[in-house]
Amino acid sequence: MVVRHQQVEILVHPGHKPVTIPLSESVYQVLDQEDKTVQLYFYSLAWMIPVLTTGNEQSVSASLKVVESVLDITPDEERSGAWNMLWDDHAICERLCILLELKELPVVSSVLGEEVNEKIDEHIKEIKKHLSAILDNEKWKNNNHRVFHLLAAFIYAHSTGDEEGKKSFREKIEGFIHELIDPETGFSLEQSIAYCFFDLVIVKNIIETMNGLSAELSIDAEAIEHNLNSHVAAISFPDGNMPASGDSAHGRMLSPYQQKFMPEKSAISEYWRRLDRIGYYRGGAKDDSVHFLMLSHNAESAHGHASPLHTDIWFADFGFLIVDAGGPYKYGSKVRYQWYRAARGHNSLSLKAANQQELKDLSINVEANRSALRGEAFFKTSSHRRSLFSYSNEICIHEAVAAGEEWEIYYNFAEGCEITPLKEGEYEITKHGFDSRLILTTNLDSASLTIQQTERCTGHSKSVSAPSLVVSSSAEELGWQLSIKRG
The missing domain is CATH 2.70.98.70 (Beta-galactosidase; Chain A, domain 5)
Incomplete structure (x- = not known):
């Protein structure tokens, strides 16, 4: 994050250009012109973690002012029916976790004051209402986003000391991971070659997070990864090219590491049968x-x-x-x-x-x-x-x-x-x-x-x-x- 005169530049994701936000303008209106994916990462507020942990006083203060401007977005300001990612399911799950974390940091109270803390509490209540509706929606059944929803709900229960909620959401997280990934092949059931790798990274991060919160999951990530590498090698074509099935870009190649998992020719048909x-x-x-x-x-x-x-x-x-x-x-x-x-x-x-x-x-x-x-x-x-x-x-x-x-x-x-x-x-x-x-x-x-x-x-x-x-x-x-x- 870079502060320049009356504006800030924020790198919300390393794969995208920085977002420039004039501090005198409406954050909602500025972001509404951006790519949907950039909006998602901005509204997640996850970009604040490195700012708060490694930034100087000026950047920390500016980042918290940006957060306050997000909290100040009113329903009247939002375009009716627009696909602005302020209330996107992915964005609100991460934003909920960040806001809960912010409430625990002394620097936040000293910079923002009690009034903004109250705004954070109100915004958390609003997110919780959205999250409850999302958790009841079956459309996310086969989507990796469901694990974001469940983790956010678990972290909210953890933050509020709701032991029954923690137990329930821990069980749901574990159950959903078993539904999301086919253990025999290691493949994600999202019907996308690229998401097989993406979902494995998510699962590893979820396991690490839950372990850190003393809520260990019975998921063997090493076995999943071994099976995935073996079956990805089997489904690849002889020159190492991967099919662009589902949300997968062209040009993905089998890595040298994955090539080590290539089954013997006499056994490859068995891997194909499992797929x-x-x-x-x-x-x-x-x-x-x-x-x-x-x-x-x-x-x-x-x-x-x-x-x-x-x-x-x-x-x-x-x-x-x-x-x-x-x-x-x-x-x-x-x-x-x-x-x-x-x-x-x-x-x-x-x-x-x-x-x-x-x-x-x-x-x-x-x-x-x-x-x-x-x-x-x-x-x-x-x-x-x-x-x-x-x-x-x-x-x-x-x-x-x-x-x-x-x-x-x-x-x-x-x-x-x-x-x-x-x-x-x-x-x-x-x-x-x-x-x-x-x-x-x-x-x-x-x-x-x-x-x-x-x-x-x-x-x-x-x-x-x-x-x-x-x-x-x-x-x-x-x-x-x-x-x-x-x-």
């Missing part, structure tokens, strides 16, 4: 020249990616060919909901009039040798059947769609790919940095096919353009095939 149970169906050709991953997820977790039968395809000496669009890109942005989370951002069946369909039933059956699979997804008004068959340097995709309205499927290619039509039903695919080429052939009528440039998420608010081969039709029933092989 089947949580919606990741991994397979490939016997000679490792082609690999694939299919998902059964349809926004069951809070990340909301509609990706039933989504398929990643990888070729040796070429890398990723067909991929997930990735995510999350930018919270609150239209493109996140209309592309990155929508079925069209995956190579899943999409109705032109809807970002997502209600899934009635889904099944994926994998051949014993993991070289082929068949998937069926049945929605309220449509269905999609997809079969994959992998051979040496070739993969065949059989598709069948039934729908009563206009529909489309985007085959989203990896960054660096170029698609060139050669003749009716035949395309050449090349990739920057690779000498080999692939040939895609299909029996689809060219009138049903277009090539579009679409987006792939490479990080927060970062994206790159890549081609998509788009199949669209109003036909009530249509079946076709794609063959992709080395040219």
